[in-house]
Amino acid sequence: MLEVVILGSGNVGNHLVQRFEKSTDVNVIQWYNRNLPNINSFPKSIIKTNNINNLLEADIYIIAVNDDKIREVSSKLKFNNRLICHTSGSKNLKELSSKNRRAVFYPLQTISKSSDINNIKTPFCIECENKDDTKILEKLCNSIDSKFYNINSKQREKLHLAAVFVNNFTNQMYSIAKEITDENNIDFDILKPLILETANKINTLDPESVQTGPAIRGDFETIKKHINNLTDIKHKSVYKILSSLINKDYEKL
């Protein structure tokens, strides 16, 4: 049985506590947060504390706090040579204080408190300073039935950037579409099956190979009509630059 202490009560901290609670191979023995009321309600079986000097001995300490607090929290820990990890996509492993064995345990998923943990798959990027610790993190992933990938800090920085494209920027595409449907009294729901199928296709096919639409077809008449139909000047720019990425010939226009 792996004994774990979680630090932080944001989306990731909450998600991990819930996940580990369902596992028979992991025991969350303590949950730390600066503000006790944020964690006091759930789950009752876990010891809560707001005193960082009072942490129990555990196999692993997961620091799931804001990126800019990782350094501070890790340096406040009163022990040495234990396994500590942060959960950030963009921070280097070295953000953690070197007095402990450092690692990264980054869940590559969009996690909110309302996420249904039973229906969401979360792969983990793991990185360890000491090779032996890798096994502990792998065991942690296996205990909650999650895939893991060995990703070093340099790769993780790039991966986080790629995640911004498939999550934040894709979501912005949905927002622009919703603005267009709202403006024209069209129920946005009509687009939902298309949104889902667009994502589903990527499970088995390469995105470049499944591209469709006016840009890849070189249908410049429709492209012109679309750009004229957009009312927001930035949306026009987005349309133009993405079309030119899809079809290099578009630039010749």
Next chain:
Amino acid sequence: MLEVVILGSGNVGNHLVQRFEKSTDVNVIQWYNRNLPNINSFPKSIIKTNNINNLLEADIYIIAVNDDKIREVSSKLKFNNRLICHTSGSKNLKELSSKNRRAVFYPLQTISKSSDINNIKTPFCIECENKDDTKILEKLCNSIDSKFYNINSKQREKLHLAAVFVNNFTNQMYSIAKEITDENNIDFDILKPLILETANKINTLDPESVQTGPAIRGDFETIKKHINNLTDIKHKSVYKILSSLINKDYEKL
């Protein structure tokens, strides 16, 4: 029982034939295509023809040909006052010859021949010149368990534009992410659960309300790092313009 003639053997024509074949309320009595070999293999029960002068009498003729062939095909029909429809997202109902009762039956989905019709939901946009014909198209949608929406030609043009954002441009976000992971020896598979969850969230939540990431947080340090990490100058432009749409403060930089 609705009797239907399908014209065209592209992705939409094929998809409709397969859907209707599974329905007990619709009978595809004939399938027309200029090139017979494209349709001769499947399904055997349907009469095939490559002679447009030889079409059987039916309740509805579905013209599922390329956008720029709709006018030509509809004007070649040798009968009058029957219900004919096209399946295009971007063409006006008036693209069809006026000698027949005109309608639009546009499936709002990304359909390829490899699509699994059992696992794909396809809503239809319907538009009829004569109100009475609406019932026939509604019956057609019900017969294959598909939702329908009454969308006029002007709205359909805007909807098609919105579809480009949630399909083609979203897919381009996936392509850019794949370029980044490939360049850095990261398995693209790691991003697939995030891609799916980003799409799933929209089923119940407004895209604007679920936005996360450095831009919405105003984390300009990470934004700068990301832009420096991008090697393609157009990808940098995409990053900047989408970040400025997510967070208006970004422009002040």
